[in-house]
Amino acid sequence: MYNMVAMPAVPLLEDETVERPLHASEVPWQTIVWNDPVNLMSYVAWVFRRYFGMGETEAEGAMMAVHTEGRAVVAQGNREAMERHVEAMHEYGLWATLEKAPR
């Protein structure tokens, strides 16, 4: 016989998640920098340090990811912020795009 006291009053949702439509401002976006054959590695790392305020190690890591994997996510946040980042990257001559973060 079940111990009624020990039974949870509310059924636990395990694999199910509660779906509700996200407001547009809640959908996370990403800024992606793509590899190019022109900009020097020293320049790309410097842009990451200067613009995103990355430390030397983080900037080198992001630059190497761009170089070896072809792309790197350098920022995540709301769409407007990512558009500003993309525009700033374009000012520096880096090839950047934004897209919705995978969920």
Add this chain to the structure above:
Amino acid sequence: MRRFEPAAQSGTVEALVDQDEARVLRSLAEQLAGLLGEAGEAESSTDTAVDRILPDAYRDDDEAQAEWRRLSRRALADRKSAFAQRVADDLEPAATNPGVHTVTLDAAGALDWVRAVADLRLVLADRMGIREDGDEPSDALDGGSDLYGWLAWMQDDLVRVLTLLEKPQ
């Protein structure tokens, strides 16, 4: 361009340049400023070099990309054109007088320079068919390969000097 050095006055950069070098770089910068000026007037381009210096912001969303172009392209092209024009203006005295000159750049000027140099390299690379890692420059541009190498040195040296200036003294 012989070298860039951090100047005694904190936050400034001195570029040592002779007249011939100043003429070449000024001419390139003026061409870039012109190219960007024209590109900013148009909604789209058929020039792959322009597409590279004013790239798309959205890859898979035509509607968002069209909106981006409408709202951002013109202003971005104008700002980039101003970076290039600044380089041309800074070089004017050195380009019009014989000898070796010191061009002093403040922090904002050095930032304009490094961004204009990046765009110049992107345009030259496109004109010489450098599209992917490992592409060798074609001889489509007379002396293009040397210019491209010279600008690479400039990009690296400006980064070196700007990094020195950013480090706490």
